[in-house]
Amino acid sequence: MVAMKNNMKRYFAIVDCNNFYASCERVFNPKLEGKPLVVLSNNDGCVVAASAEAKALGLTLGTPAFKNEELFTRNNVHIFSSNYTLYGDLSARVMETLRQFSPDVEVYSIDEAFLELTGMEHIDLQKLGRRIKKTVQKWTGIPVSVGIAPTKTLAKVANRASKKNTEFDGVCILDNDEEIKRVLEKVEVDDIWGVGWQYAKMLKRNSIYNAYQLRSVHHDWAQKKMTIMGLNMVRELQGIPCFKIEEAPPPKKAIVCSRSFGRPVEDLGELKEALASYVTRAGEKLRSQNSVASMIQVFMGTNHFKDEPQYSNHTIFELPVPTAYTPDLIHFALQNIERIYRKGYRYKKVGVMLAGIYRDSEHQLHLFEKQKYDKKQKELMRRIDEMNVRMGKDTISYGASGIKRPWKMRRQKLSPSYTTDWLQIPPVK
């Protein structure tokens, strides 16, 4: 049985949503079809997604919105603040659809998933890829690109090619040596999964410009220059699988929650409110993976893009007992921000990191330790989390987070939460 499985032809597919956030905004607003559209980051700061029409105007992702203002007005670009509630929900629908095609799905990011495809000897992969693309489009309204190959890295390369090269029309299969050579030669090293800015520079210095050239380097050289990750990357390009499908993501080892403010904040009271609300969010994430944290890190800083007095600092604090009880987390976080706060600065950002994370069940209580994170507290947290999921975020929140929240981020162009809020469901005429 095992031997048989090893002999079976195995492939990896990666399905990647095209311009995901921009596509989400269009699903419930079809008038935007064919129009240039962008989505901004938190605080309406940077452009983080753009429709094909907007990209065609020469706009680059990651640039600050204010630098593109003129281009936006001149071309009548539709602008949206990011609406993660909407994107998260549509993402879940896409992933659910993909489970039709394989039992082994790894949700790799909000807009991408790997699928393991086994027993594909007699399957027309091109047809399968087309079917995946068509089904997701039909069931969710989201356009996707599909890459299929013998390794994850090659699948990523195929996916890249399927988007960049119109001949593929959104589906690219890498199944034989000639095809692999032909496609890899056209992929620049910068575009390979695992090659970032620094490695790309180094590779070019060594006259390696495309994926096919990288595929041919010596293993020792790859490892020396790019650590074990580089070696694995080269092997994967050669068709030797080094990375598996990770179906259940391991629990997070650190949970961070931080935001830039909508305007500078000087007052300690306001900073504390903001911090309390981020700690609340972090606590929810912590409990959703059934973990407790034993350390809290608090950090804050001014806006280093500005020509004004700068200050930033952080503090790490060990909790008396590992816990996921939000009131305690807030208590210690607030205590610590007081230690690093300095009066007279215009703060841009504050945040919290929970670390030293274990599964709740793994934490062995010392015989005489006073059990602080107890049943009652857990039950209370469970009920509050449940209510907030069912009735909407912050149905129940903590007094320390404030009511008015003058520091909260700007989201002036927010679209409705069409799919997750009863009051915002679009009417049918």
Next chain:
DNA sequence: TCTGGGGTCCTAGGACCC
């Protein structure tokens, strides 16, 4: 006026132990 947020892995080097 206005420049995102949240993660992972690997390695080198220091501290410490025997």
Next chain:
DNA sequence: TCTGGGGTCCTAGGACCC
């Protein structure tokens, strides 16, 4: 006098991902 050397743990920094 000789200033070893292997193992482990931790941290900081650098690379990467979306």
